[in-house]
Amino acid sequence: MKIKYNFEFEEYESLDQISDADRQLIHKAIDSADKAYAPYSKYFVGVALSLDDGRVVTANNQENAAYPSGLCAERIAVFYANSNFPDTKIETIAITAKAENFDISEPVTPCGACRQVMAEAENRQQESIRVIMMGEKGKIYISESIANLLPLMFHAEGLKKQKH
Ligand code: THU
Numbered sequence: 001m002k003i004k005y006n007f008e009f010e011e012y013e014s015l016d017q018i019s020d021a022d023r024q025l026i027h028k029a030i031d032s033a034d035k036a037y038a039p040y041s042k043y044f045v046g047v048a049l050s051l052d053d054g055r056v057v058t059a060n061n062q063e064n065a066a067y068p069s070g071l072c073a074e075r076i077a078v079f080y081a082n083s084n085f086p087d088t089k090i091e092t093i094a095i096t097a098k099a100e101n102f103d104i105s106e107p108v109t110p111c112g113a114c115r116q117v118m119a120e121a122e123n124r125q126q127e128s129i130r131v132i133m134m135g136e137k138g139k140i141y142i143s144e145s146i147a148n149l150l151p152l153m154f155h156a157e158g159l160k161k162q163k164h
Pocket of ligand 1: 070
């Protein structure tokens with residue numbers, strides 16, 4: 001048996017085609033990318049996430065000379081939001097990046113590890129998290145949920161099974 005997975009996302013040609021709220025969030029992500037600490041990759045990621053109380057949390061990637069010790073912008077933002085406002089739901093996450101040596105003209109889509117973390121945050125709050133993805137220029141993608149971006153994710157239920 002073959003199982004087919006379909007997912008949908010919206011594609012926009014430019015920032016003036018998206019809502020004011022989404023555009024403002026992406027602008028905060030762009031500002032945050034300027035504060036990234038990425039001397040090794042020179043790839044500066046910025047994230048802004050909105051909470052359902054109107055608060056906005058921003059973050060950017062933080063690298064380290066011991067390379068795997070660094071962390072992506074998305075995980076810093078989600079962990080910060082969940083550490084400080086654990087009962088407040090995340091509504092939307094805007095992601096963008098700029099690079100020192102080339103133009104990013106494709107939407108920046110989150111890495112697998114960040115999708116796993118964002119997906120668990122989504123399951124935990126039992127409400128979808130929207131994701132806005134953009135490069136420095138060009139198209140914008142919007143997904144209505146993280147689940148959409150991570151089919152067959154690893155669930156906590158997998159840890160709770162009992163021998164019988
Ligand atoms: N990075 C992010 O912050 N988010 C992503 O979704 C992909 C990659 C960071 C990690 C590293 O600092 C740099 O971008 C290059 O991989």
